[in-house]
Amino acid sequence: MVMVKVGLLGLGTVGSGVYEILRDKKESLKKATGKNIEISKILVRDKSKDRGLGVDPSILTENVDDILNDSSIDILVEVLGGIELPYEYIIKSLRSGKHVVTANKAVISPYLDELHKLADENNVGLLYEASVAGGIPVIKGLKDIIKINSVSNIKGILNGTTNFILSKMYDEDLSFDEALSLAHKYGYAEADPTDDIEGFDAARKISILASLGFGAHVGFDDVVCRGITSVSASDIKNFKDLSLVPKLIGSATIAGNECSASVEPLLVDDSAPFASVKDAFNIVSIEGDIVDELQFYGRGAGKNPTANAVVTDILDIVLENYKEYSFTNNTDIKPSGSKLFKGNYYMRVSNVNSDKLLNSINDIGLNHKVISSGHELVILTEKIDSESMESMIAKLNLPKGSFCYLRIESENVNI
Amino acid sequence: MVMVKVGLLGLGTVGSGVYEILRDKKESLKKATGKNIEISKILVRDKSKDRGLGVDPSILTENVDDILNDSSIDILVEVLGGIELPYEYIIKSLRSGKHVVTANKAVISPYLDELHKLADENNVGLLYEASVAGGIPVIKGLKDIIKINSVSNIKGILNGTTNFILSKMYDEDLSFDEALSLAHKYGYAEADPTDDIEGFDAARKISILASLGFGAHVGFDDVVCRGITSVSASDIKNFKDLSLVPKLIGSATIAGNECSASVEPLLVDDSAPFASVKDAFNIVSIEGDIVDELQFYGRGAGKNPTANAVVTDILDIVLENYKEYSFTNNTDIKPSGSKLFKGNYYMRVSNVNSDKLLNSINDIGLNHKVISSGHELVILTEKIDSESMESMIAKLNLPKGSFCYLRIESENVNI
Numbered sequence: 001m002v003m004v005k006v007g008l009l010g011l012g013t014v015g016s017g018v019y020e021i022l023r024d025k026k027e028s029l030k031k032a033t034g035k036n037i038e039i040s041k042i043l044v045r046d047k048s049k050d051r052g053l054g055v056d057p058s059i060l061t062e063n064v065d066d067i068l069n070d071s072s073i074d075i076l077v078e079v080l081g082g083i084e085l086p087y088e089y090i091i092k093s094l095r096s097g098k099h100v101v102t103a104n105k106a107v108i109s110p111y112l113d114e115l116h117k118l119a120d121e122n123n124v125g126l127l128y129e130a131s132v133a134g135g136i137p138v139i140k141g142l143k144d145i146i147k148i149n150s151v152s153n154i155k156g157i158l159n160g161t162t163n164f165i166l167s168k169m170y171d172e173d174l175s176f177d178e179a180l181s182l183a184h185k186y187g188y189a190e191a192d193p194t195d196d197i198e199g200f201d202a203a204r205k206i207s208i209l210a211s212l213g214f215g216a217h218v219g220f221d222d223v224v225c226r227g228i229t230s231v232s233a234s235d236i237k238n239f240k241d242l243s244l245v246p247k248l249i250g251s252a253t254i255a256g257n258e259c260s261a262s263v264e265p266l267l268v269d270d271s272a273p274f275a276s277v278k279d280a281f282n283i284v285s286i287e288g289d290i291v292d293e294l295q296f297y298g299r300g301a302g303k304n305p306t307a308n309a310v311v312t313d314i315l316d317i318v319l320e321n322y323k324e325y326s327f328t329n330n331t332d333i334k335p336s337g338s339k340l341f342k343g344n345y346y347m348r349v350s351n352v353n354s355d356k357l358l359n360s361i362n363d364i365g366l367n368h369k370v371i372s373s374g375h376e377l378v379i380l381t382e383k384i385d386s387e388s389m390e391s392m393i394a395k396l397n398l399p400k401g402s403f404c405y406l407r408i409e410s411e412n413v414n415i
Numbered sequence: 416m417v418m419v420k421v422g423l424l425g426l427g428t429v430g431s432g433v434y435e436i437l438r439d440k441k442e443s444l445k446k447a448t449g450k451n452i453e454i455s456k457i458l459v460r461d462k463s464k465d466r467g468l469g470v471d472p473s474i475l476t477e478n479v480d481d482i483l484n485d486s487s488i489d490i491l492v493e494v495l496g497g498i499e500l501p502y503e504y505i506i507k508s509l510r511s512g513k514h515v516v517t518a519n520k521a522v523i524s525p526y527l528d529e530l531h532k533l534a535d536e537n538n539v540g541l542l543y544e545a546s547v548a549g550g551i552p553v554i555k556g557l558k559d560i561i562k563i564n565s566v567s568n569i570k571g572i573l574n575g576t577t578n579f580i581l582s583k584m585y586d587e588d589l590s591f592d593e594a595l596s597l598a599h600k601y602g603y604a605e606a607d608p609t610d611d612i613e614g615f616d617a618a619r620k621i622s623i624l625a626s627l628g629f630g631a632h633v634g635f636d637d638v639v640c641r642g643i644t645s646v647s648a649s650d651i652k653n654f655k656d657l658s659l660v661p662k663l664i665g666s667a668t669i670a671g672n673e674c675s676a677s678v679e680p681l682l683v684d685d686s687a688p689f690a691s692v693k694d695a696f697n698i699v700s701i702e703g704d705i706v707d708e709l710q711f712y713g714r715g716a717g718k719n720p721t722a723n724a725v726v727t728d729i730l731d732i733v734l735e736n737y738k739e740y741s742f743t744n745n746t747d748i749k750p751s752g753s754k755l756f757k758g759n760y761y762m763r764v765s766n767v768n769s770d771k772l773l774n775s776i777n778d779i780g781l782n783h784k785v786i787s788s789g790h791e792l793v794i795l796t797e798k799i800d801s802e803s804m805e806s807m808i809a810k811l812n813l814p815k816g817s818f819c820y821l822r823i824e825s826e827n828v829n830i
Contacts, residue, residue, distance in 0.1 A: 021705060025563055032562035032739065135706040137559060141552060147447035148440055148726055273691040273712060290436060291550040291723040295712035297688060308706040311563055319739050324447065 004033075004318050005040040007067035007098075009089060010080040011060075014103055014130070015042070016053055017307025018077060022314075029311075033318045041067045043080075068092050075317055077310060078102040079130075087111060094118045094126065099322070101313040103130035103306060109204040113217040116327035125322030127313035132205045133158055133282040135305025136298040137312065142212050142286060143325050149288025151213040154252045158205040158263075160280035160300045161196035162228050162248040164188045166265075167278045170245060175233050188280055198227035199248060199263035206250030210261045213286065214254050215330045222335035223250075224262040224386070230404040231265055235348055238371065238378055239267060242346070245275040246406060253340045257332050260340035262386065267346055267408045274409075338386035344413040345381040345389055347405040349398055352377055357396070364395050369415035380408075380415050419448075419733050420455040422482035422513075424504060425495040426475075429518055429545070430457070431468055432722025433492060437729075444726075448733045456482045458495075483507050490732055492725060493517040494545075502526060509533045509541065514737070516728040518545035518721060524619040528632040531742035540737030542728035547620045548573055548697040550720025551713040552727065557627050557701060558740050564703025566628040569667045573620040573678075575695035575715045576611035577643050577663040579603045581680075582693045585660060590648050603695055613642035614663060614678035621665030625676045628701065629669050630745045637750035638665075639677040639801070645819040646680060650763055653786065653793055654682060657761070660690040661821060668755045672747050675755035677801065682761055682823045689824075753801035759828040760796040760804055762820040764813055767792055772811070779810050784830035795823070795830050 006022070008015055022029070022037055029037055040059060047060045067073060068089060076093040080086050083106045090100050090107060095118065102108065108115070108128045119126035129139045133156065145151060157163050161183055168179040180197070183189035195201045203223040210218040228248050239246055244267040252261040268274045273295060277283045282300025287293045299305035316322055347368075349357060354373035361368060367382035381389070386407065393405060421437070423430055437444070437452055444452055455474060462475045482488060483504060491508040495501050498521045505515050505522060510533065517523065523530070523543045534541035544554045548571065560566060572578050576598055583594040595612070598604035610616045618638040625633040643663050654661055659682040667676040683689045688710060692698045697715025702708045714720035731737055762783075764772060769788035776783060782797035796804070801822065808820060 021563060025705075028563065136709065137556060140559070141556070144552060144555070144727055144730075147730055148436060148443065148723055271691055271693075273688060276686055276688040276691045278686075288723075290440075290719045292714050292717075292720055294551065295710075297710035297712065299707050302707075304705045305707055308563055308703075312559055315559075315562055321736060321739075324734050324736075 002035060004035050004037045004075065005073045006037060006075045006077055006314065007070065007073040008039050008042045009064065009067065009076065009078045009086070011042050011044050011051060011055070012079065013303045014079040014306045014310065016051065017303040018079065018310050019053060019055065021307055021311045029315065033315055035318055037314065037318065040073060041070060043067055064089060068096070071096070073098060075099045075101060075314060077314065078104055079310065080104070083107055090115060091118065094122050094124055097122055097124055099125040099317045101310055101317065102128050103310055104128070105131040105204040105208060109207045109220050112208065112211050113327065113329045120326055125317045127316060127322055129313050130306045130309035132208050133284055134298070134300040134302060135308050136282055136284065136296045136300065137309070138209070138284045138296045139212065141294065141296055142209065145286055145288050145291060145294065146213060146215070149290045151286060151288050152254060153287040154206070154209050154213050154284070156206065156209065156250050156284035157247050157274060157277050157282050158202040158250045158284070158300065159196055159199070159248055160282060161189045161193065163277065163281065164279050165197070166228060166231070166246050166248065169231070169233065169236050170239070173233065173236070176229065176231065197229055199225045202248060202250045202263040206252055206261055206263060209284065210252035210259065212327070213252065214259050214333055215328060216259065216333035217329045218252065218259060218261050218335050222261055224264070224338040226264040228265050230401070232404065234376065235404055238346070238348065243270045244268065244346070244408065244410065245270050247274055247277070249274070251341060254333070255340055257334060258336045258340065259333055260336060260338050262338045262341060265406050267406050267410070269410045269412060341386040341407065342383055343407040343409060344383055344415060345405050345407055347379050347381060347403065349377045349403040351375065351402055360396055364392055366392050367415070380413060382415055417450060419450050419452045419490065420488045421452060421490045421492055421729065422485065422488040423454050423457045424479065424482065424491065424493045424501070426457050426459050426466060426470070427494065428718045429494040429721045429725065431466065432718040433494065433725050434468060434470065436722055436726045444730065448730055450733055452729065452733065455488060456485060458482055479504060483511070486511070488513060490514045490516060490729060492729065493519055494725065495519070498522055505530060506533065509537050509539055512537055512539055514540040514732045516725055516732065517543050518725055519543070520546040520619040520623060524622045524635050527623065527626050528742065528744045535741055540732045542731060542737055544728050545721045545724035547623050548699055549713070549715040549717060550723050551697055551699065551711045551715065552724070553624070553699045553711045554627065556709065556711055557624065560701055560703050560706060560709065561628065561630070564705045566701060566703050567669060568702040569621070569624050569628050569699070571621065571624065571665050571699035572662050572689060572692050572697055573617040573665045573699070573715065574611055574614070574663055575697060576604045576608065578692065578696065579694050580612070581643060581646070581661050581663065584646070584648065584651050585654070588648065588651070591644065591646065612644055614640045617663060617665045617678040621667055621676055621678060624699065625667035625674065627742070628667065629674050629748055630743060631674065631748035632744045633667065633674060633676050633750050637676055639679070639753040641679040643680050645816070647819065649791065650819050653761070653763065658685045659683065659761070659823065659825065660685050662689055662692070664689070666756060669748070670755055672749060673751045673755065674748055675751060675753050677753045677756060680821050682821050682825070684825045684827060756801040756822065757798055758822040758824060759798055759830060760820050760822055762796060762818065763791060763793045764818040765791050766817055775811055779807055781807050782830070795828060797830055
């Protein structure tokens with residue numbers, strides 16, 4: 001193909017960015033690929049809406065079949081959002097021999113195995129760099145790492161909204177609600193922020209990274225997920241005293257044929273690279289047996305960075321770089337909750353009789369050091385695995401909303 | 416080619432690592448490429464030396480021509496070190512249609528343009544990921560970025576030895592000499608550390624990154640270079656008071672048809688990502704007009720991480736991923752010293768009459784704030800470009816070894 005035809009589903013923020021890059025960087029892209037890449041059709045909800053992009057109206061359509069049934073289109077680029085419809089469009093496109101580039105983590109996370117199989121059967125590419133960590137080329141990096149390395153650990157700050165909130169709480173002493181308001185004001189949070197603050201967005205992303213890293217499909221439901229809503233201003237004060245910084249981190253680890261994946265607020269040393277990742281930036285750390293640790297950092301969202309990832313995928317399709325990767329699902333590897341994660345824990349309980357609670361904590365056999373007691377009890381626990389900690393917490397039967405606990409990712413804790 | 420034959424020049428630290436990966440990861444590499452990759456000959460200085468690697472003695476040779484003249488060898492891997500001989504071997508290999516993978520920054524930095532031309536003419540690949548920042552896939556990342564982006568800035572902690580020394584000085588209050596001794600003890604410093612501590616090693620690396628990023632050959636001599644030997648224990652104390660951390664940073668920036676490249680100790684905010692890069696780790700930051708800032712972090716040296724980069728290059732040759740990149744030297748772009756760099760400066764002068772020196776500083780018109788005066792004068796200057804600062808320093812005619820000045824990479828300085 002000397003001319004590559006792209007069908008674009010969606011002309012929202014990311015779609016507009018893709019359109020602009022393919023328009024404004026035409027010469028540079030031609031130099032990189034030797035081909036002309038042209039958007040030949042764009043699916044929009046309302047053809048009459050003026051988007052200020054100067055798009056030729058004749059390439060706009062409100063009927064997806066105009067794109068799916070157009071055999072002259074080589075690559076489908078899906079930046080719609082949603083799950084059912086995009087899933088259906090992607091399936092149809094792969095079946096009809098179209099390459100697919102998508103930014104849609106909600107489709108890739110659950111259907112990764114099925115979609116890769118379908119792409120392989122039809123000899124087409126399926127790329128989704130923009131589905132994880134925006135502009136950061138972590139999926140491509142990870143695919144290179146696993147050619148040589150056994151990957152043991154993946155960790156990332158994968159959600160800009162929660163990182164913005166936690167950064168503002170830490171750096172500017174805002175309460176959770178104040179920081180969330182600010183995130184709304186700056187456009188970093190959705191009207192309904194649940195998906196972000198409860199960790200679901202990050203869970204889809206770590207599920208994709210874990211699947212690729214371990215060569216086994218780790219689904220959304222395999223990710224143990226806790227959000228950041230329980231972190232209070234008094235916790236932040238305690239964290240500072242302990243030289244620790246809270247971050248919502250997606251983690252995945254493997255031991256033999258068991259793997260664990262989670263999204264939860266963790267505490268990192270204030271001098272650790274993760275602690276320096278502020279506001280809406282993302283970072284991903286990958287550990288392999290040969291290369292050791294690599295980290296990738298950049299903008300985890302936003303129009304241009306995300307569109308950059310989509311266009312990089314388009315170029316990799318055009319350059320036929322998609323052919324070397326094939327996902328094979330090793331079904332011997334079983335996700336097993338969060339039990340492979342282990343560490344000291346920070347735990348705070350409010351509105352309690354500390355002496356009574358400490359007796360209960362001693363009764364259940366959770367070794368600890370008391371940081372502060374009285375009206376509010378704060379302890380650091382011994383090293384304990386995540387599942388055991390959950391069961392300890394359950395045994396204590398604490399009133400909902402009265403407590404907060406975070407695993408500490410540091411070797412500097414002494415209890 | 417179903418069987419890919421590799422000729423390996425050098426079986427030192429990195430060479431042994433490459434040998435072990437190709438031996439121990441055979442199945443994984445076959446899965447990634449569909450080919451068997453075999454080292455068919457290895458150049459060593461002494462065939463009789465036992466390296467404990469179990470290498471078949473029949474593939475060892477002390478005569479490089481056994482490899483260069485062997486037309487069955489597809490890929491030459493050069494991990495010898497040195498300049499003249501490796502350069503000659505690489506030239507011969509490219510001319511005879513062998514792909515070349517090298518870890519040799521001392522060859523790539525000055526001859527990048529010439530070698531790429533020769534590789535293109537002979538339709539072979541020339542890859543050198545391991546020449547910059549060890550295991551970090553920054554060259555591959557950069558090549559992807561420039562397909563879409565205009566790169567405006569590249570910055571990196573590119574030398575593990577100096578980063579180790581500065582980390583120890585900062586974190587453990589060691590003097591420069593004590594930290595250098597420790598670097599020697601841990602094998603992080605060469606017997607003659609000049610190349611590292613004077614910044615020459617990092618200068619070769621930033622010259623390579625700048626060349627690729629800007630599409631113009633920036634040579635070693637185009638990089639303005641200052642090492643870390645002038646940083647004293649009293650400077651470190653002052654940096655801490657200012658919440659700044661010293662790092663030896665290679666920088667490159669471009670404006671229109673002018674570019675600047677330098678290696679010099681800079682001061683960064685103690686909460687900045689670069690400040691958290693400790694000991695022998697490296698980091699590289701790249702800014703593009705679309706993707707914004709990306710950072711790549713990992714081990715900048717060491718047997719396995721560096722060998723990982725070499726083998727990744729071998730795989731990219733085997734997978735024919737080398738074909739998409741061609742270096743074109745835009746000779747309109749001119750390196751112009753360090754004048755594009757601008758910032759506030761920290762400056763310390765020892766054993767002076769502060770009042771007298773402050774008069775001189777006022778006389779030459781360098782606006783500043785006095786941090787401490789007396790026996791030792793410490794000031795922060797106004798924002799000034801690097802070349803003007805150099806000429807200010809020259810005008811003050813300070814005794815050699817009595818002073819230290821570092822540009823501050825922070826927006827938080829007020830004078």
